[in-house]
Amino acid sequence: MNEPKIGKLAVLIATMEEEELAVFKPKLETVQYCKGKAGSMNMQKVISSVETAAKRNGIIAEHVYRETHALYHAILEALQGVTRGQIAIGDMMRTVGLRFAVVRGKPYEREGEGEWIAVAFYGTIGAPVKGLEHETLGLGINHI
Amino acid sequence: MNEPKIGKLAVLIATMEEEELAVFKPKLETVQYCKGKAGSMNMQKVISSVETAAKRNGIIAEHVYRETHALYHAILEALQGVTRGQIAIGDMMRTVGLRFAVVRGKPYEREGEGEWIAVAFYGTIGAPVKGLEHETLGLGINHI
Amino acid sequence: MNEPKIGKLAVLIATMEEEELAVFKPKLETVQYCKGKAGSMNMQKVISSVETAAKRNGIIAEHVYRETHALYHAILEALQGVTRGQIAIGDMMRTVGLRFAVVRGKPYEREGEGEWIAVAFYGTIGAPVKGLEHETLGLGINHI
Amino acid sequence: MNEPKIGKLAVLIATMEEEELAVFKPKLETVQYCKGKAGSMNMQKVISSVETAAKRNGIIAEHVYRETHALYHAILEALQGVTRGQIAIGDMMRTVGLRFAVVRGKPYEREGEGEWIAVAFYGTIGAPVKGLEHETLGLGINHI
Amino acid sequence: MNEPKIGKLAVLIATMEEEELAVFKPKLETVQYCKGKAGSMNMQKVISSVETAAKRNGIIAEHVYRETHALYHAILEALQGVTRGQIAIGDMMRTVGLRFAVVRGKPYEREGEGEWIAVAFYGTIGAPVKGLEHETLGLGINHI
Amino acid sequence: MNEPKIGKLAVLIATMEEEELAVFKPKLETVQYCKGKAGSMNMQKVISSVETAAKRNGIIAEHVYRETHALYHAILEALQGVTRGQIAIGDMMRTVGLRFAVVRGKPYEREGEGEWIAVAFYGTIGAPVKGLEHETLGLGINHI
Numbered sequence: 001m002n003e004p005k006i007g008k009l010a011v012l013i014a015t016m017e018e019e020e021l022a023v024f025k026p027k028l029e030t031v032q033y034c035k036g037k038a039g040s041m042n043m044q045k046v047i048s049s050v051e052t053a054a055k056r057n058g059i060i061a062e063h064v065y066r067e068t069h070a071l072y073h074a075i076l077e078a079l080q081g082v083t084r085g086q087i088a089i090g091d092m093m094r095t096v097g098l099r100f101a102v103v104r105g106k107p108y109e110r111e112g113e114g115e116w117i118a119v120a121f122y123g124t125i126g127a128p129v130k131g132l133e134h135e136t137l138g139l140g141i142n143h144i
Numbered sequence: 145m146n147e148p149k150i151g152k153l154a155v156l157i158a159t160m161e162e163e164e165l166a167v168f169k170p171k172l173e174t175v176q177y178c179k180g181k182a183g184s185m186n187m188q189k190v191i192s193s194v195e196t197a198a199k200r201n202g203i204i205a206e207h208v209y210r211e212t213h214a215l216y217h218a219i220l221e222a223l224q225g226v227t228r229g230q231i232a233i234g235d236m237m238r239t240v241g242l243r244f245a246v247v248r249g250k251p252y253e254r255e256g257e258g259e260w261i262a263v264a265f266y267g268t269i270g271a272p273v274k275g276l277e278h279e280t281l282g283l284g285i286n287h288i
Numbered sequence: 289m290n291e292p293k294i295g296k297l298a299v300l301i302a303t304m305e306e307e308e309l310a311v312f313k314p315k316l317e318t319v320q321y322c323k324g325k326a327g328s329m330n331m332q333k334v335i336s337s338v339e340t341a342a343k344r345n346g347i348i349a350e351h352v353y354r355e356t357h358a359l360y361h362a363i364l365e366a367l368q369g370v371t372r373g374q375i376a377i378g379d380m381m382r383t384v385g386l387r388f389a390v391v392r393g394k395p396y397e398r399e400g401e402g403e404w405i406a407v408a409f410y411g412t413i414g415a416p417v418k419g420l421e422h423e424t425l426g427l428g429i430n431h432i
Numbered sequence: 433m434n435e436p437k438i439g440k441l442a443v444l445i446a447t448m449e450e451e452e453l454a455v456f457k458p459k460l461e462t463v464q465y466c467k468g469k470a471g472s473m474n475m476q477k478v479i480s481s482v483e484t485a486a487k488r489n490g491i492i493a494e495h496v497y498r499e500t501h502a503l504y505h506a507i508l509e510a511l512q513g514v515t516r517g518q519i520a521i522g523d524m525m526r527t528v529g530l531r532f533a534v535v536r537g538k539p540y541e542r543e544g545e546g547e548w549i550a551v552a553f554y555g556t557i558g559a560p561v562k563g564l565e566h567e568t569l570g571l572g573i574n575h576i
Numbered sequence: 577m578n579e580p581k582i583g584k585l586a587v588l589i590a591t592m593e594e595e596e597l598a599v600f601k602p603k604l605e606t607v608q609y610c611k612g613k614a615g616s617m618n619m620q621k622v623i624s625s626v627e628t629a630a631k632r633n634g635i636i637a638e639h640v641y642r643e644t645h646a647l648y649h650a651i652l653e654a655l656q657g658v659t660r661g662q663i664a665i666g667d668m669m670r671t672v673g674l675r676f677a678v679v680r681g682k683p684y685e686r687e688g689e690g691e692w693i694a695v696a697f698y699g700t701i702g703a704p705v706k707g708l709e710h711e712t713l714g715l716g717i718n719h720i
Numbered sequence: 721m722n723e724p725k726i727g728k729l730a731v732l733i734a735t736m737e738e739e740e741l742a743v744f745k746p747k748l749e750t751v752q753y754c755k756g757k758a759g760s761m762n763m764q765k766v767i768s769s770v771e772t773a774a775k776r777n778g779i780i781a782e783h784v785y786r787e788t789h790a791l792y793h794a795i796l797e798a799l800q801g802v803t804r805g806q807i808a809i810g811d812m813m814r815t816v817g818l819r820f821a822v823v824r825g826k827p828y829e830r831e832g833e834g835e836w837i838a839v840a841f842y843g844t845i846g847a848p849v850k851g852l853e854h855e856t857l858g859l860g861i862n863h864i
C-alpha cells in the first residue's frame with residue numbers, strides 16, 4: 001500500500017469527529033482535502049454538493065473537464081458503497097446527515113503516477129419511513 | 145445516529161493499525177467484534193473467510209441459519225462497496241491485503257430493536273496486472 | 289425444503305383467485321399473511337403500499353425498525369423479480385393490477401431459526417405504451 | 433390480463449406437486465409445456481438444462497436461432513428473480529432442488545401477437561454453507 | 577457473421593454524416609431503417625422518441641405488442657451501452673445531441689430465422705454540469 | 721462535439737473492413753490507435769488482450785499505473801455495451817471474432833484537457849449454444 005493513503009484519510013475525515021481526527025493532522029498536511037454535508041436524498045444533488053465543495057476549496061480546477069470527469073466517477077464509485085450497489089434506487093432511500101470528504105494527493109512514489117483523488121461518504125440511510133435508518137459508507141478513488 | 149456506531153467501529157477496525165485504534169478501546173468494549181484477512185481474490189473464498197472468523201470468534205452462532213443469513217447479506221453489501229457495484233466481476237479483480245472486521249452490537253436504545261451486525265472490508269484492489277492497485281473499502285449492516 | 293413453505297404460499301396468494309386458493313386454506317392457517325394491490329407504477333409507492341398493509345394487518349410491528357428493515361429488503365428482492373434485475377428503471381415501466389402478498393411464519397423446525405417473512409408480487413408490466421403488457425412476478429424472503 | 437396466463441401456469445407447474453396441479457389440467461391443455469430439474473448451482477448448466485428440455489419436448493424448434501434467442505432471454509429474466517438481481521454471483525449461491533417449467537402459448541386474443549414463452553424456476557437457494565437455504569423463484573416472459 | 581449486418585448498419589447510420597454514409601447506400605437498400613434525435617436526458621422520453629419514429633416510419637407495426645416488445649428490449653440493451661451499465665442513473669446524466677437509428681432486416685440466410693431489429697444510439701453524455709461531456713454509443717439487437 | 725471524435729474513430733476501426741476505413745485515414749492520422757482480436761469468451765482474457773495490445777503499440781505507457789487504470793475503466797465501460805449491462809455473466813456468453821480498437825487523442829481544444837482514450841469492441845455474441853449469435857458492440861472513454 002502507498003503513502004499517503006488518500007482513501008483511508010477520506011474515510012477518517014468523513015467518519016470522525018474533529019477531536020478524534022486530531023492525531024491524523026500530520027498526515028492530513030501531506031494532501032489537499034475538503035469536507036461537507038449533503039442534506040438531500042436526491043442523487044443528483046448529492047453529486048452537485050460534492051462537486052461544488054471540491055471546486056470552491058480548490059481541490060479540483062473549476063473549468064477543466066478532465067478533473068470534473070475524474071471527480072464525477074470517484075463520486076459514483078463512492079455512491080455504489082453508500083447504496084450498496086443499488087445506486088439506481090438511491091433516490092428512494094432517505095439519507096440523514098450524509099457527510100463527505102474529498103482528498104487529493106500523490107499516493108505513489110513514482111513521479112509519473114501523479115495525483116489521485118478519493119471521495120468518501122458517511123451517514124445514515126433508511127427506507128422511506130422516517131426515524132428508521134442505519135449507517136452507510138462509500139469510498140471511490142480515481143486518477144486525476 | 146445511534147450508539148455504539150457499529151458501522152463506524154467496523155470501518156475503524158478494518159482500516160487502522162493497532163496503535164491508532166487504542167483511543168477507541170472504550171467504545172469497542174461495548175460491542176462484540178473480530179477481524180481477519182482475506183488473502184484470495186475469489187469472492188466465494190472471501191465470504192467463507194469472514195463467516196469462518198465470525199463463527200470461530202463466537203460473533204454469530206454456528207448452527208443458526210438466521211444468523212448466517214444476516215451475516216451473509218451484510219458481507220454481500222460490504223462487497224458492493226469493495227467492488228463498487230461490480231461484484232459480478234469481483235473475481236477478476238486482484239485484491240491485496242484485504243482486511244475485514246465484523247462487529248455485533250445494539251445500536252438502538254429501544255430494547256426491541258435487538259442486535260445488529262456490521263461488516264467492513266479495507267485493502268487494495270487492482271486490475272489483473274500485478275503491482276498496480278489502489279485502496280478500496282466496503283461496509284454492510286444488517287439486523288441479526 | 290421446509291414447512292410451511294412461506295415463499296410458495298406468498299406466490300399462491302398473489303397469483304390465485306379466491307376459489308383456486310381454497311384448497312390451501314389449511315396450510316395458510318399455519319402462517320400470518322395479508323394481501324393487497326399496488327396501483328401505482330412508482331417504486332416508492334409500491335414499497336409504501338406493502339409496508340402499510342403489513343403494519344395494518346399486524347404482520348410486522350409498526351414501531352420496530354428491525355422488522356421494517358427485514359420487510360424492506362424482502363420487498364426489494366421481490367421487486368428485482370418484478371423488474372427482472374432492472375429495478376432501477378422500474379419507475380419507467382407501467383404495472384397494471386400488481387397484487388402482493390406478505391407471509392410470516394416459521395419455516396424451520398429448529399426453534400432458534402425463529403420467524404421469516406416472504407413477499408410476493410404478481411401482475412402485468414409493460415413499456416410506457418398503454419395496452420401492451422405481460423405478466424411479471426417476484427419473490428423475496430428474509431429473517432425477521 | 434390475458435388468457436391463458438402462461439406466466440402463472442409456468443409458476444404453478446414449477447411450485448406445485450402433481451396432485452395440487454390437477455385442478456389446473458384444463459388450462460394446461462391450452463398450452464405447450466414441459467418441466468424439469470436443474471441440479472447444478474452453475475448458471476451455465478442451469479441454462480443448458482432448460483434449453484435441452486425445451487428442445488427435447490418440442491417446445492422450441494431445435495435449429496431456429498430466433499426461438500433459442502427468445503428462450504435464452506426468458507431464462508435470463510427468470511434467473512434475475514432466482515438470484516434477486518445478483519445473477520452475477522449466481523454461481524456462488526448453492527441451489528437445491530431447483531425445478532423449472534417452460535410454457536408456450538398464445539396469451540393475446542389478437543392473432544398477430546402470436547406465440548409467447550414463459551420460464552419459471554422454483555427451489556431453494558443458499559449461501560455456500562451446506563444445509564442453510566430458503567425458497568427462491570423467478571419468472572421470465574418473451575415473444576417467440 | 578451474417579449479411580446484412582443490421583447492427584453495424586445501425587451504428588454507421590447513427591454515427592456518420594450523410595456524405596460519409598453515401599458509400600453504404602447499396603447495403604442500406606437491403607434493410608428497412610429510420611433515424612432521429614432524442615433531445616431529452618429523460619430515459620422514458622428517449623424510449624418514446626425511438627418508438628414513435630419506428631412506428632411512424634413503418635419499421636414496426638403500430639398495434640402489434642410483440643413488435644413493440646421486441647423494439648423495447650432492443651432499446652433497453654442499447655441504452656445499457658449509452659449509460660455503460662448505469663441505466664439506472666441515466667436520467668441524471670446529461671445527453672447532448674443523442675442520435676438514434678433503427679434497422680430491421682433478415683441477417684440470417686435460413687428463412688425460418690425471419691426478421692431482426694437493431695437499435696443504435698450515438699451522441700455525447702456528461703455529468704450534470706453543462707459544457708462537459710464525451711461521446712457515448714450503444715447497440716441493441718432482438719428478433720422481431 | 722469535439723474533434724477528433726476518438727469514440728467514433730474507435731467504433732469505425734472496430735467495425736469496418738480496411739477498404740471501408742480508407743476514407744477516414746486523414747482523421748486517423750490525428751490520433752494514436754491500435755486494433756486487435758480477442759479470441760476468448762473469458763472477460764479476464766479479453767481485458768488482458770486489449771491491455772497487451774495497447775502497451776505493445778505504445779498507446780499507453782507500460783509501467784505507469786494511472787494509464788493502465790484509465791484504460792482498464794474504459795475497457796470495462798466498453799464491455800458493459802458488449803454484454804448490455806450483464807458484464808457479470810459475460811463469461812457465460814460465447815463471443816466470436818470480437819475485434820477491438822484503442823484510440824488515444826486530444827478531443828478538446830483547451831490544452832488543459834489533455835489526452836483521452838477510447839476503447840471499442842465489435843463482434844458477435846451468443847448463448848452457449850454454438851452457431852447461434854448476433855452482433856454486439858461497446859464503447860468506453862476515459863481521461864488519461
